[in-house]
Amino acid sequence: MSIPSLLPGRVPLSLATSRLAKSIQSGQLEIQRLQDQLSSGKRFVLPSESPTAATQTLALQKLDERRSAFQNNIGTAQGALGATDQALASLGDTLNTARGLLQAGVGDQTSAAERSGLAQEASSLIQSALLSLNTSYNGRYIFAGTQTDQIPFTVQGDGTIRYQGDERSIDTFADFGFRVDGSVDGGHDLRALSQSPTLDLNPALSLSTRFDQLNGGTGSLPQSVRVTLDNSPTATVQKTVDLTGAQTIQDVKSKLEAAFAAESITLTVDIDPTTKNSLRLTPSAGTVGVQDVDQGRTAAELGLRTAPSAVLQGSDLNPAITLFTAVGDLNGGAGIGATAGTGLRIEHAGKVHTVDLNGAATVQDVLNRIRAADPDVYAEISADGSGLRVASRLNGATFSIGENGGTNAAALGLRTFTATTALTGLNLGGGVPDLSATKLNVTRRDGSAIEVSLAGANTIQNVLDKLNAVDPGHFVASLNTTGNGISLTDDSGTGPLTVGENALSTALGLNGSENTGTTGVLAGKDVNPQQPTGVLTLLVTLQRALATNDQSTLNRLSGQLDAETKRVAVVRADVGTRQKLLTDVDNHLQDAQISLKQTISELFDTDFATTVTEFLQRQQSLQGAMQVSSEALKLSILNYL
Helix, strand or coil: CCCCCCCCCCCCHHHHHHHHHHHHHHHHHHHHHHHHHHHHCECCCCHHHCHHHHHHHHHHHHHHHHHHHHHHHHHHHHHHHHHHHHHHHHHHHHHHHHHHHHHHHCCCCCCHHHHHHHHHHHHHHHHHHHHHHCCEECCEECCCCCCCCCCCEEECCCCCEEECCCCCCCEEEEECCEEEECCCCCCCCCCCCCCCCCCCCCCCCCCCCEHHHHHHHCCCCCCEEEEEEEECCCEEEEEEEECCCCCEHHHHHHHHHHHCCCCCCCEEEEECCCCCCCEEEEECCCEEEEEECCCCCHHHHCCCCCCCECCEECCCCCCCCCCCCEHHHCCCCCCCCCCCCCCEEEEECCEEEEECCCCCCEHHHHHHHHHHHCCCEEEEECCCCCCEEEEECEECCCEEEEEECCCHHHHCCCCCCCCCCEHHHCCCCCCCCCCCCCEEEEECCCCCEEEEECCCCCEHHHHHHHHHCCECCCEEEEECCEECCEEEEECCCCCCEEECCCHHHHHHCCCEEECCCCCCEEECCCCCCECCCCHHHHHHHHHHHHHHCCHHHHHHHHHHHHHHHHHHHHHHHHHHHHHHHHHHHHHHHHHHHHHHHHHHHHHHECCHHHHHHHHHHHHHHHHHHHHHHHHHHCCCHHHHC
16 A cells, blocks of 8 residues: 555645744744843844834934933033133122222322332232133133133233134034023123224125125025016016026026026126116016015025016125125225225334235235234124224233325224214223313414314214314314324414313323424324223233322223123123023933933833743743644654554
8 A cells, every 4th residue: 555645634744844843943033032132121133123113213312312412512511601600700809809909099098109019919910810811621711712722811021911812602502403602702702802893894796796695694595586577568588597506696697697598588687887786687678577486585685576677776785795805895896995005004002013905905815914914913804794803912002003194994994093983982981071161272373372162072073073163274173194193284374283281182182283384284192092991901001000100090990990890790690691591401401311212212122021921922832832843753654544
């Protein structure tokens, strides 16, 4: 009797054995997987084990890392602000002590020996202030602006103190899209650089002007605009012009003109020759109108979103100044005047520096020449991008910028004595005496004596107007053509032109006599020098005034010390506010991290209770499969008979 290879209702031995082997192997792999989960505490090692959970986990882990980085940033900023707060507290104490020294030195009740002792104490206060201002945290100087790798304040040979940092702040990313100023710079916040106003130099628009320079430097990325050329009833052409990728005004011009180059009505784009600060669109016929597309703002930002017209004259695009702005483009394209043989005259710490601007083509050239002529100045583009800023780095020294026979200083907005200068700011804030009670006593060249009342004057221009009204065209007041001050000329005779000395003439720098030729010129003194107004300048000035018994300076310092004490307190309060803000953000991040880690744990970490239960079930299942396999392996041919 033959043995059948396959009996109805029965499974071949080889197939049954294979299935049992696969079941055992599968069970062993599952148990191994569960053992790995229990030993590592993780649900999976390879992303392929759980693709969805792995993708979510990786994204959440990246978020966790970034938030952890934010928390590290906050910790560093908190440490730096804590050190800043301590240094500012020390500065406040120094200023309070200085006020006491000042009060002791004012008046004639203090002897020369006592004043000398007070001056010595003031010197020690300068050293104390320097220790505070040169504080470092984690190897970085906290009052140096962004120049944190070099000591910010150094004493010079003449006793002045040079600030070597800048007036930029170091922002800290505390959260997504949220930055906090994590520093106090010495230049601006602590007034270690002289504070002088800047003039809007209004550079002309050019084809090379970048899109991001427009509107004071706030220009955004260009998008599409809709341009309609209408010559009804002959033809109307409308195009949506994609300006994406445009970087300069030349790019805008090229894209707009190219869009209509093959049409019956063409378009010409140029810079308005009248204003020199806006675009002009001219169709070959009819009118032109420009609108934004959808929610875009490109047409508005280009100053072109106006009613249709035969010639579309855009609005002022107010480009910001850059290092590459041409000098000839400043002041609406008028430039800064002749530069050959002129330039700037800087008087700084008793030294005179002449800045030759002849051949300077760009703003960068101008700044480089100023820095080269006087390394102790801070020369940069102003923070708002509208003009230039040149300031003194020397605390305890005076500083001024005047003309050198031309108009370059005024045209660059750098002249420190101008027609708009307020009388209250003259003489380092000492101002002028009561104008209603004091007059100028002038002896003209013909020998006649006059009194000039300046009552009601508030600015240098007001003073010039009142002086020029005395004898128009003959007795003339103007600004000095070299340096700074008021010049008086008189053609009434051949004698000396004299302004008698009193509190008013001294305050205006006009006291004196001059007879220098047929017209007679009295060139006044510069009574509007600039200087840093922070703690160090006040302490250096106090020390000098005590040493020389300069009572007028001591009286002036009284109000300035009070004002600086309050200002340092305000800066310190601002630091405290930032610390509180960082603490709040840190608390928020900690709460968010707890929730985030819980979510990651749910996705990635092993649920031990569930895994142990599954492990036991798999173990029992494997044991059963192995028992079945054991029985199956005992089968013989007799089982199939």
